[in-house]
Amino acid sequence: MTDSPLLEITDLTLSFKSREGLNRALDGVSFSVHRGEVVAVVGESGSGKSVTSLALMGLLSDNAVIEKGQAIYTPDVNRRYDLTCIDERTHRSIRGQSLAMIFQEPMTSLNPVLKIGDQLTEALFDHHLCSREQAWQKALALLDQVRINDVERVMNSYPQALSGGMRQRVMIALALTCDPQMLIADEPTTALDVTVQARILQILRELQLHRQMAVMFITHDMGVVAEIADRVVVMFRGKVVETGSVEQIFKAPRHPYTQSLLAAVPKLGDMADSHWPKRFAIVGEDDPNVVLEQQRTADYSGKPLLDVRGLQVYYPIRSGILSKTTHEVHAVEQIDFDIYPGETLAIVGESGCGKSTTGRALLRLVEHQSESIHFQGKEISLLNDRAFKPLRQSMQMVFQDPYASLNPRLTVGFTIAEPLLIHGMAKSLKEASPVVAQLLKSVGLEPEHARRYPHEFSGGQRQRIAIARAMALQPKVIIADEAVSALDVSIQAQVINLMMDLQQKTGVAWIFISHDMAVVERIANRIAVMYLGQIVEYGSRHAIFNHPQHEYTKRLLASVPIADPSRRVARQFDDDELRPSPMRPLGAAVTKPHYKKVAEQHWVAI
Amino acid sequence: MDSLIEMNQQDNIRSPWREFWRRILANPVAVGSGGFIVLLVLVAIFAPWLAPYNPLHSDWNALATAPNWQHWMGTDDLGRDLLSRIIYGARISLYVGFFSVTLGMVAGILLGLFAGYYGGWLDMLIMRGADVLFAFPGMLLAIAVVAILGPGLNNVIVAVAVFSVPVFARIVRASTLSLKQAAYVEAVRCAGARDRLILLRHILPGTLSNVIVFFTMRIGTSILTAASLSFIGLGPEPDVPEWGNILAMGRNMMMAGVWHVSLFPGLAIFVTVLAFNLLGDALRDTLDPKLKN
Amino acid sequence: MLTYVIRRILEMIPVLLVVSLLVFGFIKLLPGDPARVYAGPDATQAAIEMARVHLGLNQPMAMQYLHWLSGLVHGDLGTTYRTQQSVAQVIGKSFMPTLYLAMAGFVWSVVLGLLVGVVSALKRGKWQDWTLMSLAIGGISLPPFWLGLLLIQFVAMPYGIFAVSGFNKPLDIVLPAFTLGASVAAVMARFTRSAFLEVAQEDYVRTAKSKGLRERLVTWKHIMRNALIPVITMLGLQFGFLLGGSIVVETVFSWPGLGWLLIQSIQTQDQPVIQALVMLFVLEFIVINLLVDLLYAVINPAIRLK
Amino acid sequence: QGLKISMYADITGLDPHDTSDNVSYSVQSGIFERLFQFDANMKLIPQLATSYTSNADATEFVLHLRHGVTFQDGTAFDAAAVKANLDRLANQKLGLKRNSLFKLVKTVTAVDPYTVKVVLSESFGAFINTLAHPSAVMWSPAVLAKYPSEAQLRKHPVGTGPFKFEQWQQGQDVKLVKYDHYWKQGWPKVDSVTFYPAPEDSTRVAALRSGQVNAIYPLPADLVNVVKHDDKLAVQRDPSIYMYYIALNTQHKSLASIKVRQAINYAINRNLWLKVGYAGMGTPAESVIAPRVQFFAKQSTPNYQFNPAKAKQLLKEAGYGNGLKLNLWTSNATTSVRSAQFFKQQLAQVGIQVKVVPMDSGARDAKLWSVRDPKKAQYDLYYGGWSPSTGDADWALRPLFATESWVPTAYNVSYYSNPKVDKAIRDGLATADPKVRATAYARAQTLIWHDAPIVFLGTPDNLVGKQKNLSGVSMLADGTLLFTQAQFK
Numbered sequence A: 001m002t003d004s005p006l007l008e009i010t011d012l013t014l015s016f017k018s019r020e021g022l023n024r025a026l027d028g029v030s031f032s033v034h035r036g037e038v039v040a041v042v043g044e045s046g047s048g049k050s051v052t053s054l055a056l057m058g059l060l061s062d063n064a065v066i067e068k069g070q071a072i073y074t075p076d077v078n079r080r081y082d083l084t085c086i087d088e089r090t091h092r093s094i095r096g097q098s099l100a101m102i103f104q105e106p107m108t109s110l111n112p113v114l115k116i117g118d119q120l121t122e123a124l125f126d127h128h129l130c131s132r133e134q135a136w137q138k139a140l141a142l143l144d145q146v147r148i149n150d151v152e153r154v155m156n157s158y159p160q161a162l163s164g165g166m167r168q169r170v171m172i173a174l175a176l177t178c179d180p181q182m183l184i185a186d187e188p189t190t191a192l193d194v195t196v197q198a199r200i201l202q203i204l205r206e207l208q209l210h211r212q213m214a215v216m217f218i219t220h221d222m223g224v225v226a227e228i229a230d231r232v233v234v235m236f237r238g239k240v241v242e243t244g245s246v247e248q249i250f251k252a253p254r255h256p257y258t259q260s261l262l263a264a265v266p267k268l269g270d271m272a273d274s275h276w277p278k279r280f281a282i283v284g285e286d287d288p289n290v291v292l293e294q295q296r297t298a299d300y301s302g303k304p305l306l307d308v309r310g311l312q313v314y315y316p317i318r319s320g321i322l323s324k325t326t327h328e329v330h331a332v333e334q335i336d337f338d339i340y341p342g343e344t345l346a347i348v349g350e351s352g353c354g355k356s357t358t359g360r361a362l363l364r365l366v367e368h369q370s371e372s373i374h375f376q377g378k379e380i381s382l383l384n385d386r387a388f389k390p391l392r393q394s395m396q397m398v399f400q401d402p403y404a405s406l407n408p409r410l411t412v413g414f415t416i417a418e419p420l421l422i423h424g425m426a427k428s429l430k431e432a433s434p435v436v437a438q439l440l441k442s443v444g445l446e447p448e449h450a451r452r453y454p455h456e457f458s459g460g461q462r463q464r465i466a467i468a469r470a471m472a473l474q475p476k477v478i479i480a481d482e483a484v485s486a487l488d489v490s491i492q493a494q495v496i497n498l499m500m501d502l503q504q505k506t507g508v509a510w511i512f513i514s515h516d517m518a519v520v521e522r523i524a525n526r527i528a529v530m531y532l533g534q535i536v537e538y539g540s541r542h543a544i545f546n547h548p549q550h551e552y553t554k555r556l557l558a559s560v561p562i563a564d565p566s567r568r569v570a571r572q573f574d575d576d577e578l579r580p581s582p583m584r585p586l587g588a589a590v591t592k593p594h595y596k597k598v599a600e601q602h603w604v605a606i
Numbered sequence B: 001m002d003s004l005i006e007m008n009q010q011d012n013i014r015s016p017w018r019e020f021w022r023r024i025l026a027n028p029v030a031v032g033s034g035g036f037i038v039l040l041v042l043v044a045i046f047a048p049w050l051a052p053y054n055p056l057h058s059d060w061n062a063l064a065t066a067p068n069w070q071h072w073m074g075t076d077d078l079g080r081d082l083l084s085r086i087i088y089g090a091r092i093s094l095y096v097g098f099f100s101v102t103l104g105m106v107a108g109i110l111l112g113l114f115a116g117y118y119g120g121w122l123d124m125l126i127m128r129g130a131d132v133l134f135a136f137p138g139m140l141l142a143i144a145v146v147a148i149l150g151p152g153l154n155n156v157i158v159a160v161a162v163f164s165v166p167v168f169a170r171i172v173r174a175s176t177l178s179l180k181q182a183a184y185v186e187a188v189r190c191a192g193a194r195d196r197l198i199l200l201r202h203i204l205p206g207t208l209s210n211v212i213v214f215f216t217m218r219i220g221t222s223i224l225t226a227a228s229l230s231f232i233g234l235g236p237e238p239d240v241p242e243w244g245n246i247l248a249m250g251r252n253m254m255m256a257g258v259w260h261v262s263l264f265p266g267l268a269i270f271v272t273v274l275a276f277n278l279l280g281d282a283l284r285d286t287l288d289p290k291l292k293n
Numbered sequence C: 001m002l003t004y005v006i007r008r009i010l011e012m013i014p015v016l017l018v019v020s021l022l023v024f025g026f027i028k029l030l031p032g033d034p035a036r037v038y039a040g041p042d043a044t045q046a047a048i049e050m051a052r053v054h055l056g057l058n059q060p061m062a063m064q065y066l067h068w069l070s071g072l073v074h075g076d077l078g079t080t081y082r083t084q085q086s087v088a089q090v091i092g093k094s095f096m097p098t099l100y101l102a103m104a105g106f107v108w109s110v111v112l113g114l115l116v117g118v119v120s121a122l123k124r125g126k127w128q129d130w131t132l133m134s135l136a137i138g139g140i141s142l143p144p145f146w147l148g149l150l151l152i153q154f155v156a157m158p159y160g161i162f163a164v165s166g167f168n169k170p171l172d173i174v175l176p177a178f179t180l181g182a183s184v185a186a187v188m189a190r191f192t193r194s195a196f197l198e199v200a201q202e203d204y205v206r207t208a209k210s211k212g213l214r215e216r217l218v219t220w221k222h223i224m225r226n227a228l229i230p231v232i233t234m235l236g237l238q239f240g241f242l243l244g245g246s247i248v249v250e251t252v253f254s255w256p257g258l259g260w261l262l263i264q265s266i267q268t269q270d271q272p273v274i275q276a277l278v279m280l281f282v283l284e285f286i287v288i289n290l291l292v293d294l295l296y297a298v299i300n301p302a303i304r305l306k
Numbered sequence D: 001q002g003l004k005i006s007m008y009a010d011i012t013g014l015d016p017h018d019t020s021d022n023v024s025y026s027v028q029s030g031i032f033e034r035l036f037q038f039d040a041n042m043k044l045i046p047q048l049a050t051s052y053t054s055n056a057d058a059t060e061f062v063l064h065l066r067h068g069v070t071f072q073d074g075t076a077f078d079a080a081a082v083k084a085n086l087d088r089l090a091n092q093k094l095g096l097k098r099n100s101l102f103k104l105v106k107t108v109t110a111v112d113p114y115t116v117k118v119v120l121s122e123s124f125g126a127f128i129n130t131l132a133h134p135s136a137v138m139w140s141p142a143v144l145a146k147y148p149s150e151a152q153l154r155k156h157p158v159g160t161g162p163f164k165f166e167q168w169q170q171g172q173d174v175k176l177v178k179y180d181h182y183w184k185q186g187w188p189k190v191d192s193v194t195f196y197p198a199p200e201d202s203t204r205v206a207a208l209r210s211g212q213v214n215a216i217y218p219l220p221a222d223l224v225n226v227v228k229h230d231d232k233l234a235v236q237r238d239p240s241i242y243m244y245y246i247a248l249n250t251q252h253k254s255l256a257s258i259k260v261r262q263a264i265n266y267a268i269n270r271n272l273w274l275k276v277g278y279a280g281m282g283t284p285a286e287s288v289i290a291p292r293v294q295f296f297a298k299q300s301t302p303n304y305q306f307n308p309a310k311a312k313q314l315l316k317e318a319g320y321g322n323g324l325k326l327n328l329w330t331s332n333a334t335t336s337v338r339s340a341q342f343f344k345q346q347l348a349q350v351g352i353q354v355k356v357v358p359m360d361s362g363a364r365d366a367k368l369w370s371v372r373d374p375k376k377a378q379y380d381l382y383y384g385g386w387s388p389s390t391g392d393a394d395w396a397l398r399p400l401f402a403t404e405s406w407v408p409t410a411y412n413v414s415y416y417s418n419p420k421v422d423k424a425i426r427d428g429l430a431t432a433d434p435k436v437r438a439t440a441y442a443r444a445q446t447l448i449w450h451d452a453p454i455v456f457l458g459t460p461d462n463l464v465g466k467q468k469n470l471s472g473v474s475m476l477a478d479g480t481l482l483f484t485q486a487q488f489k
Ligand SMILES: Nc1ncnc2c1ncn2[C@@H]1O[C@H](COP(=O)(O)OP(=O)(O)OP(=O)(O)O)[C@@H](O)[C@H]1O
Pocket: A016, A023, A025, A043, A044, A045, A046, A047, A048, A049, A050, A051, A052, A061, A063, A104, A455, A456, A457, A458, A459, A460, A461, A486, A487, A488
């Protein structure tokens, strides 16, 4: 009996009802997960990975129909359930305690009106696993384990006050609170910087070793797969096209999709000798042997397109019954940077260091101060909202949380067309139609998808919709906040090439916020490394990747997982290392960092 | 063939408005209740052909008779045929019920949106204004409306609308407050949308589900309120058949054991309100893309 | 938060000033002649003029207003035309019965309304939903006087447990409170259902379910907390409405409360009482809405109080 | 045993001198007594006075008082008490509501402890009726002295009546208890009387049926049958002096014509009106005043029997054969509105199109009774009624039909003016001799009946609902409640 798998899915077939009839999302999916095993599920964006896991949890949306198939879950000798057809009560008794899940979209998956601490602990005492006090302690410990700073503050915050990565880590902690036997982790590290990611992977592995926890790990990051998985399941268009041990898959992929996937994986160091960014090779389209042309679009001859001096954003922290502001989170601390036309500036850094906040400040979505902000040579920091409005066409943002940034009541087609209509770039919907169709196609979606609503898409698909919307206006600057994090590498390559195409065509400058160092290496002209709200290292990509100066930059580069299971290393972590917090008492003065010029175009904070 | 594909392509993006219609027509409850309301409207329009008697004509020998073969719903306290009065009553009751709430809703929505979205002084001004309006006893307001506007059916509509404005304003403001923080609203603001567009296309639909619920509930209340207004000389003459009016006149007779005079208009109001509520629920579901079976 | 509350309270002063002016002007706008009502149905013009002088209605408007306002500031609301008592006392006496009635009506109707709303949302489309919502719609389209009379005829009269009219023993509150609450319960039920359905399909509800929480916890904590925003708005409005004293219910049950006082005062054009009552209602609304606004911020931290 | 009565409104206070509503008068009549009183037929009967004499031109009245009466606080009732009360009523500075009735009292002198002489400033033949008005009660002079402020006084009533005041909870109840030393031996027969206000007609009836109260005042006509069919209950039906009419605005061209006014009188079926509005209980008008009013004289020419043909003919003669459009104002009370709709249908049959305009009392005050320029009066027909609270023809005719009483001075809304009528009314007041007065008022009635400035409708009966075993509770013709003789069988 011990060798019967913990979970065995056979021939799972599932469709979504829609007005055009049934849309098949899963088509005879079969695979199994054994106790203490990490199974990585990889596959194309929209191939049905999330749907599979939701089906196991019994949390599918109302319009889903399971047509056939089974999912036998055997937590112990006496219990055996078919997850596709057990009643809600039984399912509930399994959920959380025995079978836990980390959802793909951490931003919308946390209840906005409950404090993090409450959300973390409620399951524990609802299942009568421990007292309130113990639950609280356990939650603190878990948050600490997933390397969250200011644990106390986070416990007492509402989800809106957390950065994307922080929320994701809260989700991880949430799933682990009740010590489940099996964990379904749907893209659990997309919003995490590599140092933290490495740490999370290690926690999962420990749990797997010590507590025989099984993990179904959905990801598109082949480096992570190589690092953690025992076996790999490859999905493509609703089908499982290949399964095998991790070595087998990496060494000898059989299915063409797997092959192209692996071929597309960018590797750190690929670009060590290239001065300019390069396009990705698309398997099947581009001949891998052809030397890819370099992306020489950045134009440093003139003035910078955007020149930011002393940007600073503080969030008040209220406490006590009177809600007085006692502390402030120094999310962005007097940073300077500039960006030139056609350039790609990557902002990398620890999760929660203020990257998204920087982007939001530039677009005036949060209150901020600055010494000056020049756009195309014009001072814009003093403009009032009305005068700022015309500039919005030139500055677009792809939000880190694509789902929340799409109006759930509008079809995505209309959402993409809307900016065109607003700025008179299309006179009517009819006129906008081909443009929208073109945009959808270019991000790898079908024109028919325009009719659907945001909730009918997979995570990666939504991300692409958000990108399409930002590009629709052909702006001068696009801030892409983790814009490709939920895409499988093949689509990612396609989208990034698209970004570069656009850059070539219109000279758009990208501010590319990302954790994926390999992607950053590929497309960035220059890089700003942020740490605790400040830019600690700033320079050309070449300089930073080849000669990292700052302690943090070095660590970051060292933590990048390598997409090769044979080179799996046991990392060492220094647990005593100090984790500084961006939270300061009200009115604390911080001096602007000074920079040392290490080389031409390369500064590091001292 | 080619142009067919082309057309199909064009059809991929529908304006939210068209999309709304398409969805509502696909909803059987919406079609059913909407159909019933249309029927009511037809009854109202063709009342002269449908009513068996002149609704204003009294039979002095048949005061308050119970339903019988001559008078299917009996007669009222002045010996008028109740069925005919109820058929004719659909005219004014539907007219007043619907338009007064609509007027109040439109005004309330606009005020609520502005107050919630812009906040600050505007919010204070609008909301305190609403407080005052709401605090004024309805009777006083109505009397004041007659004093200012003079009597007349359309002024009834205004008077009843005035009662509804603050409620709608509050409801809309509440939802606006939380919706304006939504990421998708930030996203359209980034796209350069003007406030009007943000308010109307992105925030308003989110508030509508509550508005619709209240709207449909309010219709019944308005029919009743309108009746009490005709008692202070605002609105149509008291003998003009109108459901609320018939009901109110039947009030004392109820204690005297004469039920039918208030039963039938009561039923008429109930069924109408029910139809509007069902339609409202269907509309609500339509506006919510996630809810669809 | 505290500063917000203080600011809102300070804000009330100019608002109330404006309101007082409005109320005063408004009352004067109403047609009628209080002196005539005061003097009685068969008084001669001379008697009416005497009454006018006696009531101080012959003074210029501005004087009357200032007089009233200064009285207000000093807590003196004047004397009623009808009974010559101090307005404050008269209102004070009617206030408690109305408060009891409003509280009783409010509590049962809100509790039941919320419950019914949640249950029918949970059973959406099933027979329970249909029954409950039909009842609720009945509650909305049933005029309160109708319900009141029904209750009097079929509950109060045959059994003699509850009074047919008046407020003489605690139990007498049951029927009027029921009548008063019926429409509120119906409104709350419909509203709750709608808000609940809206929230129920959010992603975070899915998360809560994924934790295996009991359904009750998911329903009340995760869904209701979020659905409460519109519900609370309605709650505030309804409570204000109840406290203002449902005029109809108070007349039907001869309840010695504010609603009845108001009706009497309107009928007898007892301006000092009408003015004071309206001011009281406005004040109530402002306070209730302040509470509601504070509750918004408590319930939904994204709504910041500035 | 205690008596419980449900009334249509709450009292406004307990000082009859400063009261103008029947509910308060009714309650007060248990505590206070007047010098003269009306019986059920509106005949004057002595109460605290035993008899009176007057001079020929009705300017001096000598009143003889009852012996052995004490106020509820122990003060003796005597001429000084009467003087104190009449002086108070006549004092124009106090702003009492009923001062206007007593303004013409010039001096009051106590001739001896039981004789009072009242001198009027002008002839007023109806003065004794005025003394029988519900406001003309005798307060204990000690209490009057103790509470000089009206606000206090009206909460501490002390009179000579059969009941003492116990408490008044506004909006809730008024309670009176038996006064043990009441001068009429053996009365009252009940230990206490409690009044409960209940404005809603059906609630009042329900309270009676459920046994919560013993009597209700009044019993609405449309609910008479409920009480009739209940074998524990009885209807107490008494004639009233409340005259209902439709005033016709003679300022308006069409209504200036006597023919049109008479036509309208012919066009309305009075019995049907009583049936529709008052369950058929009442008397159709036979004069401009109700039969119980002092000096009533029945009229028969013209004979305003329902006669549409005659009405049409008269209209034709007046030049309105093709129809006429008029508006009809009325109060917004349910019965009024119902009657108005009835009139509308009746008049439609003779070709008069009527538009009914119900209005609340405020609007009516403003638009009907406060109009300063008769030409500006907007109404054509006004449906209303009048009750002469002194029960005398003078107060029934003068305020409504004398030229001096044109709105806004008094209530002549028809703007009727006939010098002969004016003179007859004056003649009636100039003497206290009943015979002379009767002839004068008979003349006035005949003239008015012929001129038809109003539609003479009739007088619905006063109805009280009560338990079968209760007697002595009824409504007086003036609309106040009589309960001092209440007694359970
Ligand atoms: N509620 C829904 N209604 C209709 N279609 C849906 C719904 N949810 C998902 N789909 C469709 O089902 C397919 C599978 O989606 P799923 O979310 O499983 O993708 P995924 O493999 O997780 O992709 P990603 O890596 O982008 O998250 C997609 O094509 C998606 O458009």
